[in-house]
Amino acid sequence: xxxxxxxxxxxxxxxxxxxxxxxxxxxxxxxxxxxxxxxxxxxxxxxxxxxxxxxxxxxxxxxxxxxxxxxxxxxxxxxxxxxxxxxxxxxxxxxxxxxxxxxxxxxxxx
Amino acid sequence: xxxxxxxxxxxxxxxxxxxxxxxxxxxxxxxxxxxxxxxxxxxxxxxxxxxxxxxxxxxxxxxxxxxxxxxxxxxxxxxxxxxxxxxxxxxxxxxxxxxxxxxxxxxxxxxxxxx
Numbered sequence: 001x002x003x004x005x006x007x008x009x010x011x012x013x014x015x016x017x018x019x020x021x022x023x024x025x026x027x028x029x030x031x032x033x034x035x036x037x038x039x040x041x042x043x044x045x046x047x048x049x050x051x052x053x054x055x056x057x058x059x060x061x062x063x064x065x066x067x068x069x070x071x072x073x074x075x076x077x078x079x080x081x082x083x084x085x086x087x088x089x090x091x092x093x094x095x096x097x098x099x100x101x102x103x104x105x106x107x108x109x110x
Numbered sequence: 111x112x113x114x115x116x117x118x119x120x121x122x123x124x125x126x127x128x129x130x131x132x133x134x135x136x137x138x139x140x141x142x143x144x145x146x147x148x149x150x151x152x153x154x155x156x157x158x159x160x161x162x163x164x165x166x167x168x169x170x171x172x173x174x175x176x177x178x179x180x181x182x183x184x185x186x187x188x189x190x191x192x193x194x195x196x197x198x199x200x201x202x203x204x205x206x207x208x209x210x211x212x213x214x215x216x217x218x219x220x221x222x223x224x225x
Binding site: 034042043044045046049088090096097098100101102103 | 141143152153214
């Protein structure tokens, strides 16, 4: 069973701090990786996608991918209370299948 | 926002009744998906479609069927609803699957309660 693992949290960080969200995956042939944000009662929305080893930055968000370690992370700089949500990690694992983790709940404390 | 709507948004039904959920897109994307989301399980794929009349099963397809007669519509049917099918159902679309680099966009979800 191919899996994507995330710590369920909650991860609590003070406003203005860096939030670090982590994800590991089991399928070595995973080729694409995604971070979604999901507010309570809402649908997932894409934050970042990353396909190559290294870092990818977009505004306050940085995604990091290490395929050798099968590890992908999301850093949120200058965290805001509005960043409080559940963050879903997902991989594309072939055959039209995107595998999702169960999500990490982030709480940014004002 | 991607043009995806789901109907109904909320439904309460009784065990044993048939239920159909509708996903409608205005993006003309080829690929459509149905997921369910439950606490502790995350998003799990029920069925997907890679074109009109082309569908296949996901990891939790038992008790569900789908149909896609037009590019824009993807229907999910619970033939005889059970309490274990109480969940939030999300439809998603993507434009192409080459290398898996295309993003999935999600609809607003349908909250289904089976009593």
